[in-house]
Amino acid sequence: MQTYQLSLQNWSQESYIKAYRFAAHAHQGQKVPGSNIPYIMHLSFVSMEVIAALSIEKEHEGDLAIQCAILHDTIEDTNTTFEQIKTEFGESVANGVLALTKDNTLEKHLQMADSLRRIKEQPPEIWMVKLADRISNLQAPPHYWTQDKIIRYRQEGIEIYEALQDASSFLASRLATKIEDYKAFIK
Template identity: 50%
Template sequence: MNLWSPDIYAKAWEFATLAHQEQTYGGKTEGIKINYINHIGSVAMEVMNAIQLSSHHIDSNLAIQCALLHDIIEDTKFTYNDIKNKFGQNVADGVLALTKNEDISSKNLMMIDSLNRIKQQPHEVWMVKMADRICNLYHPPYYWNNKKINSYREEAKTIFNNLNIANETLANRLDNKIKDYESFLS
């Protein structure tokens, strides 16, 4: 059985809530703004569901902390060292691997770099990347056109092809979301 610590979860959830407190993102309807912590909670939920359904050993605390903190370095004022000091090196390394390298100008090369860094981490970090993309495929923002929707779907296929061996539940969910995402094309 893959158990996680409620205290470790609460510590990471509180940190993520404070770090993302003013952030929002565009919903599927014009004029709707969603608090960003909703995305963080959704990613953690996908990871926790996969942990529960897995028969393989998973470091649940690593996976959940990385899920809750996955956008901290990329989207907030907090740094790798902040995460390392509060949550340890393994969590900080996982979050850093999940952080896009903004110095790379090409989106395609940025994705390749990201996947290469993720693949150097334990499978728990791979799980977070798949869960993140699953959540991002719930529905596109209202302002995305068909080209952007299709491009995002193609990126999801690349993620699936590179990371699907990490967890069967998340791989199946991601594969289904990729197929379903086509329905958003008009």
């Protein structure tokens, strides 16, 4: 059997599949809030945004970015621990996922600033995941959101853009467009 090495690709399918399987198991039974869509779809969308950026911005460590994209909600939304991720994927991925995890011990209005501070202490690949996550989330808001919540969510998108845009011009541009388009949901 012949093995092909794509020198232009900065990530491996094996690392993607390993993280995807782990996340699918961890998030089993969860749905995207306000829908019947399996939660793994959100993780697919976030990782797709990261892969699109990596196809243009070759200087990034793709495996770190993709694995963190797929695993970014495991500590926050499942019973998965930092130690489990560290054992399976290494310290860099575990630290990235932990930085992307909201600190629910803080009051809600302090969580974003804390999250962005911790993300900025990580390599740019982790910043990319946060950009991609908000790109993915800036879809039509759930029907039960108030106008105030919609406005705040868009404002958070602007905060994320301003704090992390230097990590990826591709993702920053995508997020800027999504933020602009999100105005349509503000009445």
